[in-house]
Amino acid sequence: AQKVTQAQTEISVVEKEDVTLDCVYETRDTTYYLFWYKQPPSGELVFLIRRNSFDEQNEISGRYSWNFQKSTSSFNFTITASQVVDSAVYFCALSEGAGRRALTFGSGTRLQVQP
């Protein structure tokens, strides 16, 4: 069975600090996909990134970067120079490469960025 663990329930930082959100996953599949979604206070779910299990290259998009390590089954998300607008709940999610395509979500990490 698939499982995604986000051990950090809530993180509070001051603006301009860097922050890393942890995600650990479990799956028996050799092909799988990992995602991060952002849920701002308005409630919608915003797609941030998708990675497949064969691509362990780290990715950077502006102030956001992702570190995918199969050896530790982790897919961590770092925000550099955080801003108040980054305040949201962030979800890590996993889906199989074939068969059931539903997303298995972690419980989310609430990030509060104080001015």
Added chain:
Amino acid sequence: DAGVIQSPRHEVTEMGQEVTLRCKPISGHNSLFWYRQTMMRGLELLIYFNNNVPIDDSGMPEDRFSAKMPNASFSTLKIQPSEPRDSAVYFCASSLNRGGTDTQYFGPGTRLTVL
């Protein structure tokens, strides 16, 4: 381009009443997913359709829940009769399935309150 559209955005009803939630997927997408978000259980899949056909309804809680997708641009999730424990945010998501795992884009959600 318009994203996933859900209606209503908020619904308040009394126990025992029928509730119908509606979703219009992104034009051209061929997969549609219904998820439910609660404090206790987080985000969980209810059902998903591929090319208008239900593929996995293992997450549908019980017979009180039903979902249809009569065409590629419309889906409904019906609860009859509703109960207070059905109170949650219901999200619809769509994706373009080209044989692998695709990125799901979420609608704004419908916040359902059953009194």
